[in-house]
Amino acid sequence: xxxxxxxxxxxxxxxxxxxxxxxxxxxxxxxxxxxxxxxxxxxxxxxxxxxxxxxxxxxxxxxxxxxxxxxxxxxxxxxxxxxxxxxxxxxxxxxxxxxxxxxxxxxxxxxxx
Amino acid sequence: xxxxxxxxxxxxxxxxxxxxxxxxxxxxxxxxxxxxxxxxxxxxxxxxxxxxxxxxxxxxxxxxxxxxxxxxxxxxxxxxxxxxxxxxxxxxxxxxxxxxxxxxxxxxxx
Numbered sequence: 001x002x003x004x005x006x007x008x009x010x011x012x013x014x015x016x017x018x019x020x021x022x023x024x025x026x027x028x029x030x031x032x033x034x035x036x037x038x039x040x041x042x043x044x045x046x047x048x049x050x051x052x053x054x055x056x057x058x059x060x061x062x063x064x065x066x067x068x069x070x071x072x073x074x075x076x077x078x079x080x081x082x083x084x085x086x087x088x089x090x091x092x093x094x095x096x097x098x099x100x101x102x103x104x105x106x107x108x109x110x111x112x113x
Numbered sequence: 114x115x116x117x118x119x120x121x122x123x124x125x126x127x128x129x130x131x132x133x134x135x136x137x138x139x140x141x142x143x144x145x146x147x148x149x150x151x152x153x154x155x156x157x158x159x160x161x162x163x164x165x166x167x168x169x170x171x172x173x174x175x176x177x178x179x180x181x182x183x184x185x186x187x188x189x190x191x192x193x194x195x196x197x198x199x200x201x202x203x204x205x206x207x208x209x210x211x212x213x214x215x216x217x218x219x220x221x222x223x
Contacts (some may be wrong), residue, residue: 033211035213042216048209091156101159102159102211104158105156106155107155
């Protein structure tokens, strides 16, 4: 999974602040996926994006969460007005084609205090 | 929801082959079997995938039964660094929305 870069690796936010998580996919990959892993739970799909388009956001919470993957630059997962329940590890994955295997980054661990 | 069933945990002896089973009795014709693993606190790592035929790469071998209702991931020579949660995932072709399930906590014992 070398190549998918996520930053920051650790992020601490106070309740009510905004969290911005960045993901740079493997060079040449135009498909990006975000997953969330709550403490002691499995990974859950959140959203799938392909350059400038949201393809599948069926796993995204209805409020406060948004994602983008602009033509230039990394994909961003944005969480507004964070609450303690948002504390989790957020993983980004990328693939060259939607039919090919996805490779994951090392994740961003968000802690809301 | 995950369409696979795996043991919750298992131990393997260092240096021996580790055979990780997975049941996917409701698998459809266009669904692939994918294996990922997650070493503690790291991102999931792709291992291998297959449709019908057995597959082998530098990490592991995947044996799929003829009826495709189960498969086995084989780590040929387990090392301590192979200790991880292993996920067997059924994936529809062209869809990278992966349902990870709870996985199999594999511990390699010296």
